Amino acid sequence: LGGFLLHVRIHPITKVPPIIVAYISGILSIIVVPILLSIKKTMSYGYVLNGMLAIIGTITMAHFSIAHWPEPATLGSITFETMLADILILWTIFFIGKTYFELETFGYDPSKIKAGITYRYPNMGWWCVHLVALSIVYTLGNQLWR
DSSP states (O other), X not given: OHHHHHHHHHSOTTTOGGGHHHHXXXXXXXXXXXXXXXXXXXXXXXXXXXXHHHHHXXXXXXXXXXXXXXXSOOHHHHHHSXXXXXXXXXXXXXXXXXXXXXXXXXXXXXXXXXXXXXXXXXSHHHHHHHHHHHHHHHHHHHHXXX
């Protein structure tokens, strides 16, 4: 809710229509993801939606930060004048959802060994593959269809 309200304050929808993706993502994150995560049958959908929203938000906010790069680029200006803090908040939300999903799916026993291929669902490698792939698709789309 805080991220959504921050978007509304910084980017009024009447002034910047392309930011509609951020508004839709915010609404999905506030309403749909918690509902999906709270029902055992739809928990996997909530987990995937939460992760995809984190990836989409990361890509678009990183692009915005690169397009509006601070001059001069110092450690302080990169930290406080880009979307770095917002991206970190977004990934915190992702890891909270991942933790909840894994605890509810795999149980609370810390001695239970989690098996599976690293790059397969629901492991972290699966998310890394999607982050890289969607970043490449976004970059190609941005470069080819300007």
